[in-house]
Structures are given as C-alpha cells and as structure tokens.
Amino acid sequence: MxxxxxxxxxxxxxxxxxxxxxxxxxxxxxxxxxxxxxxxxxxxxxxxxxxxxxxxxxxxxxxxxxxxADAGDYEAGLPDTGDLAADLRFVLRASVDEFNDPKFQAPYRALAAAGANDAELSADFVARLMEPGIKVYTDRLRAARDQGQVAEDADLRVAAEMLLGPFSQRWLMRTGPLTYEFTDTLVDLVVRAVARR
Amino acid sequence: MxxxxxxxxxxxxxxxxxxxxxxxxxxxxxxxxxxxxxxxxxxxxxxxxxxxxxxxxxxxxxxxxxxxADAGDYEAGLPDTGDLAADLRFVLRASVDEFNDPKFQAPYRALAAAGANDAELSADFVARLMEPGIKVYTDRLRAARDQGQVAEDADLRVAAEMLLGPFSQRWLMRTGPLTYEFTDTLVDLVVRAVARR
Known part of the structure; x- marks a missing residue:
C-alpha cells in the first residue's frame, strides 16, 4: 500500500x-x-x-x-533488558551527554531558571517535562519490583527522585561535574537502597 | 572578669x-x-x-x-548521637520547616534562580551556601563510617547529594511537597544505600 x-x-x-x-x-x-x-x-x-x-x-x-517535540526519547518507557542497574546506567549516561551539550543546555537552563521564580510557568514545566521524566524511572523500578528485584515496600517515586534530583542539582547549580562516573555511582547507590533484603 | x-x-x-x-x-x-x-x-x-x-x-x-549570616546553624557540623538515621531525620525535618517558611523562601528562591543563569553568581552561591551544606552531611556520613555503620566503599559525597538533591528539586521546581514523610523516606533509602553489607 x-x-x-x-x-x-x-x-x-x-x-x-x-x-x-x-x-x-x-x-x-x-x-x-x-x-x-x-x-x-x-x-x-x-x-x-x-x-x-x-x-x-x-x-x-x-x-x-x-x-x-524534542523530548520524545523515552515516551515508550525506559529500556527493560531485565537488568535494572544496566538499564539505568545506560539511560543516565545518555542524559549526561545530552545535558553537557551546549545546544540543549542553554534553552533548558533559561526555562528552568525562569520556572524557579514563576510558579505558573514552573507548574507547566514540571507537568510537561519533569513529571514524565520521573514517571518513566518510577515505572522502570516498578517493573523491577514485579520481577522480584526490588523490595515490596520501597518508595519507588522517591527512589526515582534520588536518581534525578542529584543529577538536576549538579547540572542546574553546577555543584559538580556531570560524568558517567557520577551517574554510575548514583545508580549503584539507588539499586542498593531499593534492593530486596 | x-x-x-x-x-x-x-x-x-x-x-x-x-x-x-x-x-x-x-x-x-x-x-x-x-x-x-x-x-x-x-x-x-x-x-x-x-x-x-x-x-x-x-x-x-x-x-x-x-x-x-543567617545560615550558621550547623557550622559545627550535624548532631551526632550515634544514630545516623535519627540525626539525619532530625536535621532534614528542621530544613523542611525552614524551606516552607515564606520569609526564608522568597529571597533564597530569587538567588537560586539568578544563579541558574549566571555562572559567576552560581559559583559564589555554591561555594558559600551549597558546598558547606553538602560537606556537613558528608562529614556526618563519614563519622558513621568510622563508627562501623556505613560500608567502607560507599561514595559519601554522592550519598549526601542523594539527600539534598531531591530536597532541592522538590523545593525549587515544586515537583512535590516538602514534608517530614518525604525527608524521612529519603533518609531511610540513603541509610540503606550506604549500609554495611
């Protein structure tokens, strides 16, 4: 056809x-x-x-x-190979590349800064860009829980924020370099935090 | 005298x-x-x-x-009662009260937003206000490691950022409410992440 x-x-x-x-x-x-x-x-x-x-x-x-329009990368969710740590490392390393790219960085930074002072803009920014980001990580953690890799009682939303919050803070406030080593360490700590005991 | x-x-x-x-x-x-x-x-x-x-x-x-001048609360470091989780919960609950106070919130938000767009101001803001904050948490985690409560190989700086980054993000971008329940959950997850295995 x-x-x-x-x-x-x-x-x-x-x-x-x-x-x-x-x-x-x-x-x-x-x-x-x-x-x-x-x-x-x-x-x-x-x-x-x-x-x-x-x-x-x-x-x-x-x-x-x-x-x-640009941010459609993970509309279908994060990759799920069955290896939670490997999948999170892969996706966060891609984010390191993206957020270190000046072409992406300048407009996103301008919008984030404006949002910090403007509650209405911030609400749109969060609903359209940040919440979908937190959601795909929460969903990937939930899939791992369903596969028996994550503790039943772990707060998966807060765990997702523990991956994304430190990343955002380093990027927005420049409190440290955004490197693969940093995101790999974050993943390692979060996977331990939510692991079945 | x-x-x-x-x-x-x-x-x-x-x-x-x-x-x-x-x-x-x-x-x-x-x-x-x-x-x-x-x-x-x-x-x-x-x-x-x-x-x-x-x-x-x-x-x-x-x-x-x-x-x-206002931020001298923890110049001597965080409290150390020997109970890492209890001390972190106590200090972060106090931060919840502080960051929910409009008198504190408005100027801090204005400065954080300006810093996001101004690399020089941001460097001062980080060096004078944020780094000392990350440092007192890292130091408290190190004391716990010295007391045998934390794994020898845990990255304590990144663990401190996992307490403060999600807190800052909820506050600055309003991605969720700053509550005791939230910070208690953060503490619980971070303490598990760095615990001796």
Whole structure:
C-alpha cells in the first residue's frame, strides 16, 4: 500500500512549526526567558507573529511545545533488558551527554531558571517535562519490583527522585561535574537502597 | 572578669550591617534578583549607598553575606548521637520547616534562580551556601563510617547529594511537597544505600 501523501499545506505548517521551535530554543538560550518575545521568535523563524499567536497563547507555551517535540526519547518507557542497574546506567549516561551539550543546555537552563521564580510557568514545566521524566524511572523500578528485584515496600517515586534530583542539582547549580562516573555511582547507590533484603 | 565593652562605632556598624542584610533579603524576595539594586537596598535600610559600597562590591556580595549570616546553624557540623538515621531525620525535618517558611523562601528562591543563569553568581552561591551544606552531611556520613555503620566503599559525597538533591528539586521546581514523610523516606533509602553489607 502506498503511504498517503501529506497535503502541501500540512507540510508547510510542519516546516513553520519546526522553524518556530528552533528559533524559540535558540533565542531563549541567547537572551534568557525574560527578554524572549513572540516578535523575536517570529523574526528569527521568518514568519509573521500572527502565525505564532494562531497556534500558541504565550512564549511559555511555544517553548514547552518545542521541548516536548524534542523530548520524545523515552515516551515508550525506559529500556527493560531485565537488568535494572544496566538499564539505568545506560539511560543516565545518555542524559549526561545530552545535558553537557551546549545546544540543549542553554534553552533548558533559561526555562528552568525562569520556572524557579514563576510558579505558573514552573507548574507547566514540571507537568510537561519533569513529571514524565520521573514517571518513566518510577515505572522502570516498578517493573523491577514485579520481577522480584526490588523490595515490596520501597518508595519507588522517591527512589526515582534520588536518581534525578542529584543529577538536576549538579547540572542546574553546577555543584559538580556531570560524568558517567557520577551517574554510575548514583545508580549503584539507588539499586542498593531499593534492593530486596 | 568583665566583658569588654564594644565601642559605640562597632555597635553602630553591626546595626547597619543587620539592617542592610534584612533590607536585601526582603527586597530580593519582593522584586527578584534582576531588579534588585544597591540604591534600593540602601533606601530600605535607611543608609547611604556609599555605606554599602564601602563594604561590598556588588548586590550579589551583599546577598551572599546576608544568607551566610543567617545560615550558621550547623557550622559545627550535624548532631551526632550515634544514630545516623535519627540525626539525619532530625536535621532534614528542621530544613523542611525552614524551606516552607515564606520569609526564608522568597529571597533564597530569587538567588537560586539568578544563579541558574549566571555562572559567576552560581559559583559564589555554591561555594558559600551549597558546598558547606553538602560537606556537613558528608562529614556526618563519614563519622558513621568510622563508627562501623556505613560500608567502607560507599561514595559519601554522592550519598549526601542523594539527600539534598531531591530536597532541592522538590523545593525549587515544586515537583512535590516538602514534608517530614518525604525527608524521612529519603533518609531511610540513603541509610540503606550506604549500609554495611
């Protein structure tokens, strides 16, 4: 069966969306969240500002969609090879690479900093980006519990936060280097913390 | 022996310092770090701005001194009753109370958010406030290791970050409530993670 053709207008829209996301992520990394404007995003993307307002009510909404469009890596959940520690090490090492990449880092940092001071933006940021992240780790730990590798009474949500909280803190506040050695150590400690006794 | 009298000029200076710190903490909580100015601090404190410039080179320096003046709680280290879990629970419950207090929360949040986007400010913030915090926890874990309660090969610095990172993330990004139940669970998991096997 032939793949249905995408209508030209849909492809144009998709191209504009991508251009708007790229422009928003570039600009927020350059000027910070406070100085980011819809007009600036429109100019950088080469579209009219009405095009942006037709799809999004605010710069925050554009940015959150831009991140969500990029962040689909683990929509289906974390890998499950049956080896909890190996799977967590693999995924966190990939996150080390991602968060050490300046192209990713600048816009994410700008958004995280703005969220720290803005409860409404923060709620969206958490719901759209951070909660799904905590959830896939919690789910992977639950699968390990169902396989008998994790104690029945371990708090898996807090265990997931023990992987992601120290990682976020090192990255956001620069309290230490983000390295494979660090994330491997985190995984080792968390796996011991939740292990069956 | 009589206590030596403090000269009047020293007492006046100490009163001015305290007034400047209070003004800086109040103002940054109200207007945010970006809009905080030395002039604003001086006006709120009822001193001339030259008085501030004589002692501090920048608003960041005033704020960091203001926090450090308040943050002396555990300069001598965490309590050590011989019961690691009980001591950690006690101290983290006190931190829950402190970080849920709006008077403390607003200025600390403003400074943390500014630091996320400003590498130089962040370095000072980490060196003056966060590192000493991580260090007292690492030291308490080391004392427990010396008492034979913690595995010889456990990474104590990362274990300390596993107590403080999830706490900071819940607080700064509002990913969950800061409660005694949460910190007690954190302590329980970390103590298991580092326990002798």
């Amino acid at each position: 032939a793949t249905p053709r995408t209508p030209d207008s849909t492809r144009r829209s998709e191209r504009s969306r991508r251009a708007i996301f790229d422009a928003a992520l570039e600009l927020v990394g350059e000027v910070g969240y406070d100085k980011l404007t819809i007009e600036g995003i429109a100019a950088r993307a080469g579209v009219g500002k009405q095009t942006i307002y037709r799809w999004w009510p605010s710069k925050a909404a554009v940015l959150l969609d831009a991140f969500t | 009589a206590t030596p009298r403090t000269p009047d000029s020293t007492r006046r200076s100490e009163r001015s310092r305290r007034a400047i710190f209070d003004a800086a903490l109040e103002l940054v909580g109200e207007v945010g770090y970006d809009k905080l100015t030395i002039e604003g601090i001086a006006a709120r404190a009822g001193v001339g701005k030259q008085t501030i410039y004589r002692w501090w080179p920048s608003k960041a320096a005033v704020l960091l001194d203001a926090f450090t």
